[in-house]
Amino acid sequence: MSEAQAPLHHRFHLNMGPQHPSTHGVLRVILEMDGEYVLNPQPVLGYGHRMQEKMAEARAWPGFYPNTARMDYAGALHYNHGYCALIERLAGIEVPPRAEYIRVITSELNRIASHLLWYGALLLDLGAFTPILYTFDDREQILDILEDITGSRLTYCYFRAGGVSRDIDDKFVERTRAFITRLRSRFPMLEKLVNGNVIFLKRVEGVGIIDKDMCQRYGATGPVARGAGVPYDVRRAEPYSVYPEFDFEIPVGENGDSLDRFLVRFKEMEQSLRIIEQALDRLPDGPVMAKVPKKLKLSPGDVSFAVEAARGELTYYLISDGTEVPYRMRIRVPSYSNLSVLPELCHGMLLSDLVAAMGSLDLVIPEIDR
Amino acid sequence: MSKKGYFTELYVGGKSLLVGLGVTFKACLQPIVTVQYPREKLDITPNYRGHIELRRDPESGECPCIVCGMCARACPSGCITVEGEKKEGEKGKTLTVFALDFTRCSLCGTCVETCPKGAIDFSQDYNIAGFTREEFHYDLIRRLEERG
Ligand code: SF4
Ligand code: SF4
Numbered sequence: 410m411s412e413a414q415a416p417l418h419h420r421f422h423l424n425m426g427p428q429h430p431s432t433h434g435v436l437r438v439i440l441e442m443d444g445e446y447v448l449n450p451q452p453v454l455g456y457g458h459r460m461q462e463k464m465a466e467a468r469a470w471p472g473f474y475p476n477t478a479r480m481d482y483a484g485a486l487h488y489n490h491g492y493c494a495l496i497e498r499l500a501g502i503e504v505p506p507r508a509e510y511i512r513v514i515t516s517e518l519n520r521i522a523s524h525l526l527w528y529g530a531l532l533l534d535l536g537a538f539t540p541i542l543y544t545f546d547d548r549e550q551i552l553d554i555l556e557d558i559t560g561s562r563l564t565y566c567y568f569r570a571g572g573v574s575r576d577i578d579d580k581f582v583e584r585t586r587a588f589i590t591r592l593r594s595r596f597p598m599l600e601k602l603v604n605g606n607v608i609f610l611k612r613v614e615g616v617g618i619i620d621k622d623m624c625q626r627y628g629a630t631g632p633v634a635r636g637a638g639v640p641y642d643v644r645r646a647e648p649y650s651v652y653p654e655f656d657f658e659i660p661v662g663e664n665g666d667s668l669d670r671f672l673v674r675f676k677e678m679e680q681s682l683r684i685i686e687q688a689l690d691r692l693p694d695g696p697v698m699a700k701v702p703k704k705l706k707l708s709p710g711d712v713s714f715a716v717e718a719a720r721g722e723l724t725y726y727l728i729s730d731g732t733e734v735p736y737r738m739r740i741r742v743p744s745y746s747n748l749s750v751l752p753e754l755c756h757g758m759l760l761s762d763l764v765a766a767m768g769s770l771d772l773v774i775p776e777i778d779r
Numbered sequence: 780m781s782k783k784g785y786f787t788e789l790y791v792g793g794k795s796l797l798v799g800l801g802v803t804f805k806a807c808l809q810p811i812v813t814v815q816y817p818r819e820k821l822d823i824t825p826n827y828r829g830h831i832e833l834r835r836d837p838e839s840g841e842c843p844c845i846v847c848g849m850c851a852r853a854c855p856s857g858c859i860t861v862e863g864e865k866k867e868g869e870k871g872k873t874l875t876v877f878a879l880d881f882t883r884c885s886l887c888g889t890c891v892e893t894c895p896k897g898a899i900d901f902s903q904d905y906n907i908a909g910f911t912r913e914e915f916h917y918d919l920i921r922r923l924e925e926r927g
Pocket of ligand 1: 855
């Protein structure tokens with residue numbers, strides 16, 4: 410029934426969240442419902458706001474390291490990376506090549522872990538319980554590998570301005586190689602279980618179409634934009650670290666529906682594996698930490714740095730007044746822009762389709778609220 | 780939709796479900812991957828970053844802390860309190876208070892990295908639970924003595 414025909418007394422409001430299994434965090438969406446159809450969904454943010462930007466402005470810059478990981482708990486290393494690279498750019502610190510390689514390897518492992526988590530969670534939202542158990546099994550291997558060198562399982566605080574806090578050893582290299590083989594052998598299984606499943610395809614095909622124009626208007630990045638056919642990836646568009654040295658593809662979709670976003674992330678895992686493999690093959694020797702003065706005053710001026718996080722473009726922007734404490738810190742997070750498409754995207758959708766479309770955006774709420 | 784399209788879809792769809800079921804069935808016959816916690820426990824890596832702990836110098840058997848307070852100043856959350864006093868006949872200060880407020884610690888490791896004497900290290904404790912905040916205010920000197 411179209412909006413104009415619907416008698417108004419059939420309309421009602423429905424709160425999805427703040428505690429709802431499919432929002433994966435404290436996100437509240439106010440839905441105006443017309444029967445089973447959603448009109449004008451409005452996200453309400455701020456339940457997990459912790460003033461991360463303000464905290465950065467209230468302490469000497471090294472004190473912000475642990476905070477970076479608390480924004481996106483599923484892809485913490487990318488947040489570590491962005492912040493350290495920002496400081497390095499401002500202070501003109503050269504990072505030793507070995508440290509850059511370690512950063513790339515661990516970041517890509519983290520990207521895979523994040524995608525595996527999302528993969529299982531999306532299917533859980535769609536009502537399939539089994540796949541998350543398989544992807545968690547694989548993700549657990551990554552967490553074990555990363556725990557062994559970073560010391561923590563989720564909220565890593567591993568990168569430092571000038572390098573990384575601990576060198577990797579042969580055991581790490583060996584385990585990572587074993588993991589690459591293992592995950593590659595699991596892809597066909599996941600394809601059989603999920604990607605070809607008729608129920609899954611019916612739930613996501615043609616649902617939640619985001620086109621290029623919409624991506625541009627809302628600033629959507631990452632797999633959301635790539636699913637719409639925009640081949641934008643910061644690792645290519647604005648290369649940082651040692652990414653230009655590796656050969657990898659940027660998967661893009663065609664229609665921009667939920668299925669395309671799903672497939673883009675699925676293919677990205679293989680690309681990340683390729684990057685890790687190349688990086689392990691060419692891993693240089695040397696120190697993992699540059700000489701950085703204990704007390705480093707940030708030179709006055711402003712600087713920004715963008716990295717490709719698991720969910721899209723993450724930009725740190727810092728204004729310094731010449732002291733140790735940043736004068737202003739601004740963090741542009743990908744999920745915020747990706748979420749902002751929701752009202753337009755889901756207007757007039759079935760409620761169950763909204764869950765599928767929202768799941769395909771891969772939202773991490775603490776990152777949006779930050 | 781034509782009749783043929785309908786039946787083809789029925790066949791392809793039905794087959795995909797059976798293939799998926801096959802995957803699940805195969806997994807049933809594979810070894811169990813989960814650990815029956817708390818009856819079974821996994822060893823954690825020695826590199827695990829738990830809360831901090833004072834450590835002894837393996838040679839002298841004493842804690843090498845010189846009460847410089849650098850760890851306390853470097854901690855972004857301000858959860859370390861260090862105090863020392865000057866004792867007769869001893870060089871430098873002697874550590875009298877080393878308190879950690881674990882409720883605020885973010886396990887970043889900055890303190891361990893800044894310590895010039897390597898007097899602090901991460902513990903391996905991860906099974907920590909309590910009913911009050913005070914249970915997480917650790918007296919690290921006492922803990923060091925208890926460990927012997
Ligand atoms: S680990 Fe970090 S937050 Fe915890 S006591 Fe040390 S410096 Fe402070
Ligand atoms: S633990 Fe280390 S940094 Fe802290 S007061 Fe003692 S010597 Fe100084």
